[in-house]
Every structure is written in structure tokens, then in C-alpha cells.
Amino acid sequence: MKRISFIVALTAxxxxxxxxxxxxxxxxxxxxxxxxxxxxxxxxxxxxxQGTFTIGQGDQDVFFNANQQAKTVSIKxxxxxxxxxxxxxxxxxxxxxxxxxxxTILGNVIEDDYGKEYIDWKVNLNWSDPAVLDELQELYFxxxxxxxxxxxxxVRKLNFVYKYFDxxxxxxxxxxxxxxxxxxxxxxxxxxxxxxxWARDFTFSYNEPQAQNYFSHPAYDDYPAVGxxxxxxTAFCHWRTQLFNSYRISKGLSKQGxxxxxxxxxxxxxxxxxxxxxxxxWGGPYIKNDKGCLIANFKPGRGNYTDDGGFxxxxxxxxxxxxxxxYNMAGNVSEWTSTAYDESAFSTVxxxxxxxxxxxxxxxxIVMRRKVIRGGxxxxxxxxxxxxxxxxxxxxxxxxYVGFRCVMDFLGRDLRDF
Numbered sequence: 001m002k003r004i005s006f007i008v009a010l011t012a013x014x015x016x017x018x019x020x021x022x023x024x025x026x027x028x029x030x031x032x033x034x035x036x037x038x039x040x041x042x043x044x045x046x047x048x049x050q051g052t053f054t055i056g057q058g059d060q061d062v063f064f065n066a067n068q069q070a071k072t073v074s075i076k077x078x079x080x081x082x083x084x085x086x087x088x089x090x091x092x093x094x095x096x097x098x099x100x101x102x103x104t105i106l107g108n109v110i111e112d113d114y115g116k117e118y119i120d121w122k123v124n125l126n127w128s129d130p131a132v133l134d135e136l137q138e139l140y141f142x143x144x145x146x147x148x149x150x151x152x153x154x155v156r157k158l159n160f161v162y163k164y165f166d167x168x169x170x171x172x173x174x175x176x177x178x179x180x181x182x183x184x185x186x187x188x189x190x191x192x193x194x195x196x197x198w199a200r201d202f203t204f205s206y207n208e209p210q211a212q213n214y215f216s217h218p219a220y221d222d223y224p225a226v227g228x229x230x231x232x233x234t235a236f237c238h239w240r241t242q243l244f245n246s247y248r249i250s251k252g253l254s255k256q257g258x259x260x261x262x263x264x265x266x267x268x269x270x271x272x273x274x275x276x277x278x279x280x281x282w283g284g285p286y287i288k289n290d291k292g293c294l295i296a297n298f299k300p301g302r303g304n305y306t307d308d309g310g311f312x313x314x315x316x317x318x319x320x321x322x323x324x325x326x327y328n329m330a331g332n333v334s335e336w337t338s339t340a341y342d343e344s345a346f347s348t349v350x351x352x353x354x355x356x357x358x359x360x361x362x363x364x365x366i367v368m369r370r371k372v373i374r375g376g377x378x379x380x381x382x383x384x385x386x387x388x389x390x391x392x393x394x395x396x397x398x399x400x401y402v403g404f405r406c407v408m409d410f411l412g413r414d415l416r417d418f
Contacts, residue, residue, distance in 0.1 A: 035254050042244065042259075042408055045079040046325045047415060053269055053276045055346060055354075057388040073351045075269045077414065080262065081405035083316035083327045084335065085236070087215055090193065090225035093236050096243075097158045097191050099125055102136055155192035162187055162238040168357065189235040193227035194398035201400045210312060210400070222315045224333045224403040230371045230395035233261060233336045233404040240406060257409040261338040263355040264372040264390060266407060271329035271375065271387045273322030279386045281322035281329040287382050295319055296331035297378045298385045305378070312400075313378050330385040333403035334373040334393075341370035341392035360395060369394045377401035 041047060056070035100119055103109070108123040126132055133140075133151060140146075141154045163186050170183040198210035214220050215227070228236075240259040248255060262270070271281050278284045282295060289295050294308035296319060305311055310318075313332055321327045339345070340358040349356050360369045370392040376385030379401050383389060393402055 037254055039256060039411055040248075040253075042079055042256075044081055044083070045406075045408065046082045047410065048075075048078055048080055048266075048270050048324055049414065050077040051075060051269065053272060055265055055268055055388070057279075057386070069346045071346055071349075071351065073265060073349075073354050075266055076353050077410035077412075078262075078266060079408045079410060080266075080270050080324075080326060081407070082321065082325055084224035084333055084403045084405050085233075086222050086316050087225050088221035090228065090236065091215070091221075093160075093239055094158060094191055094193075096239065097160050098139075098153055101139060101157065105136055105138065106132070156190065158190060158192050160189050160191045160235050160239060162189075162235060162242075164238065166359075187231075187235065189231050191232055191235060193225060193232070194229075195227055197227040197398050197400040207400075222317070223313050224316050224328075226313065226333055226400050226403050227398045228336075228402070228404065229398050230261075230336050230393070232398075234338075236404075237261060237406055257411055259406045259408050261336055261404060262407040264337040264339040264374055265349075265354045267329075267335065267337050267374045268387055270324060270326055271322070273324045273326070273329075275323070279388065281326075281387060282320070287385075296385055297328070298331040298376055298380055298382060299378070300382065310378055329375055330387070331376055331380070332378055333375070333401055334377045334380070334384075334391075334399075335375050336393075336402065336404040337372045337374055339372040340368075341372045341390075366394065369396060371395045373402055 052072060052074045054070050054072050102125055103119045103121075103123065106123075106125075108120045109117045110120045111117050139153055139157060140151050145154075146152070163184055166183045166185050170180075173183070193215055195211050195215050198207040198214060201207075214223070215225070237259045244259065245255045272278060273281050273283075275281075275283050280287065280296075287294060287296065287298075287300070294300055297308050297310040297314045299305055300307050308331075310332075316332070317327050318332070319328065322329055339356050340360075342348075342356060345356040358368060371394070372390055373393050374390060376389065384391070393399060
């Protein structure tokens with residue numbers, strides 16, 4: 001009797017499987033009607049193909065740091081911004097946060113079928129309307145902090161909140177029953193750049209006009225954003241991902257990868273522009289062209305900031321790009337990477353798409369907050385703008401000579417796959 005019941009059950013299950021997979025003729029053919037896919041090159045980026053190169057100093061280790069030993073590694077393909085993030089591009093982020101707070105205060109929200117509220121971006125904000133300004137009083141500096149009675153947004157309130165799934169922590173977990181929510185992190189980051197870095201970074205130096213105008217004045221719209229911490233740059237990447245993929249989804253397209261800061265190894269690979277052992281993005285070994293002109297924005301001599309055509313920073317599309325089409329990978333501003341700084345990292349990282357990460361906690365020692373910066377800046381000597389030179393800043397620090405650019409993973413092997 002039990003055997004008959006088993007046969008009946010097996011027959012029923014077989015019939016059910018046959019009905020679910022109609023048209024397959026019993027063959028393994030995969031799930032049908034999968035979304036069509038092609039990778040869109042994000043605006044303002046260039047494609048950097050996969051490849052192998054030797055990381056490390058391509059010239060003399062002037063300071064004998066021994067923190068950049070040569071090592072052959074392979075890097076996966078990715079897209080990289082062809083220029084540093086500019087003031088006006090970063091301002092789009094700041095204004096988005098400002099406007100999202102204003103919409104929320106004004107009640108410009110819509111509710112979906114599941115009861116979740118979203119900002120209704122179709123509603124226009126009229127910042128010159130006295131009635132609107134009156135409703136948004138909580139966003140502005142209080143009267144005792146106003147200058148000449150001007151209504152100015154209190155930048156201390158411009159906080160961006162985002163969540164992400166901590167893949168590394170989840171991968172290290174060995175308990176399959178551990179709740180997924182334990183690996184979801186929430187970050188709250190004030191997004192307004194620290195404009196006072198211009199006055200703070202240089203003792204006995206008059207840079208107050210830069211502090212007052214560099215981020216706010218349209219004269220500097222196309223100059224690289226500075227005074228941005230590693231934490232703010234990371235928040236910008238999360239916001240840019242949401243902005244990009246939300247639009248794609250609204251058009252019925254598939255999501256793409258995330259924007260993020262490059263690892264220091266991706267940065268060096270892109271900076272070299274295909275010249276695997278050259279000390280500078282243009283090849284080298286010289287920092288002048290055949291006409292005797294300096295070809296990057298840095299400090300070419302003692303007390304000499306002007307010979308290269310700049311004084312502080314210059315526009316993000318200044319000078320010639322390297323052979324990948326990427327501008328200012330040497331000089332102008334140093335650039336944040338996602339990589340935690342450790343003197344021995346080159347000898348310990350894997351040779352397959354290497355990286356070294358550590359998410360510093362509030363209770364960690366300050367040394368754990370170090371993040372690699374690359375490329376040198378307008379205030380640095382020629383050694384620091386070499387492709388293989390590495391140094392660091394603290395992730396919660398802001399400097400007048402540190403900016404950033406983003407990368408996005410290429411989801412595939414090669415452009416020729418499409």
C-alpha cells in the first residue's frame with residue numbers, strides 16, 4: 001500500500017513539473033524571458049579594460065618608505081570618471097539633499113501601494129517665494145546667526161542618510177541563521193564641503209578669498225571639489241548610484257553596478273594609461289614637454305606655484321589626458337581611494353583584483369582611519385605626483401588639496417561581448 005502511494009505521489013510530482021516547464025521538452029534551457037541587457041557608459045566616464053600591470057614605484061623611492069614594493073597584479077574592467085568631480089557636480093548632490101529636506105517639510109510626498117512615502121520630485125520648489133521661505137524657516141540659520149539679515153540654509157542640517165549591505169561582514173559570518181538585518185549599515189553624513197580648509201591648511205598664508213568663494217562662486221564651477229572627506233565622497237557615490245539607477249528603472253531598464261571610490265590599485269592602473277612601468281601618466285621620465293612646458297599642476301620649485309599655469313587648483317579638464325583619456329591623474333588635487341592605508345599592504349594583498357579594506361569604527365585608534373590618497377596635488381613636489389607614490393589622509397579629515405573621482409564596475413569581460 002505504501003509503495004502504491006509513493007508511485008502515485010511521484011507521478012503527480014512529475015506531472016506538476018511537466019506542466020510548470022511547458023515548452024522545454026524536458027530539456028535544460030534556463031529561465032525564459034530574461035531582461036535584455038547592455039551596459040551603458042555613464043556620462044563623463046571612460047572604459048578601462050581589464051589587464052595586468054606591476055604596481056609600485058616606477059622610479060627612485062626618494063623617502064625610502066619601502067611601502068610600495070613592486071608586484072604584478074590583474075585588474076578587472078571598470079569605468080572611471082575622466083576628470084575629478086567638480087564643484088558644480090558636487091553642488092548637485094548638496095542641492096539634492098537640500099531640496100529633499102525642503103520637499104519633506106512642505107509635504108511634497110507620494111505614497112506607494114505598500115504605504116511607503118517618496119518625495120514627489122515633479123513639484124517645483126520656488127526658493128524666491130516668501131510663502132515658501134516662511135514654511136522653510138527651520139532649514140535656515142536662526143536670526144542670531146544671520147549676516148545682514150540674509151536667509152541662508154544652515155549647512156549643518158544638510159545630512160544624507162543611506163543604507164548598504166556589508167558584504168564582507170556577511171561573507172565572514174558562519175552562522176546561516178543570523179538575521180540579515182545585522183549586516184545592514186546606516187550612515188548619516190553631512191554633505192556640505194568644509195570651505196574653511198583654505199584658511200586652515202596653511203599657517204601665515206592669506207587664502208580667505210578661496211574660503212569665501214571657492215565652492216559657492218560660479219567662477220570655480222569647473223574646478224575640482226575639495227574640502228570633502230572620505231566619508232562625504234563615499235556618500236556621494238551612494239547618492240550617484242541611486243540617481244543613476246532610479247532613472248534606469250523608471251525607463252524599464254535593468255540596474256547597473258554601483259558608483260564607488262576606486263581602489264588604489266585600480267587608480268594606479270588607470271593613471272598609468274597603459275604604460276606599465278612609467279613614473280607619470282604621460283609616460284615620462286620628464287615633467288616637461290619638448291617645448292619646456294610643465295604638463296601637470298604641482299609645485300615645480302621652492303616657493304614656485306605658477307610655472308605650470310596654475311596657482312591653486314585648475315579646471316578639471318586642464319592639460320592633456322593620459323592614453324586612457326583621463327585628465328589630471330597627476331597633480332591638481334590628490335584623490336581619495338577606497339583602500340585603507342597600511343605600509344605593508346602591497347606585500348599582503350592578493351594578485352587578483354587586489355584591495356585592502358577596513359571600515360573604521362568610532363572607538364578605533366586614529367591610525368585605523370587612514371585612507372590612501374593618490375596623484376599628488378597643486379601644492380606637492382614632482383615625486384608625489386608619480387603614479388606609484390602612495391600616501392594617506394584620515395577618512396574624517398578635509399583638505400584644500402584632496403578631491404576624488406568615481407568608478408563603476410564593468411559587468412562582464414569586455415566591451416566586445418555586447
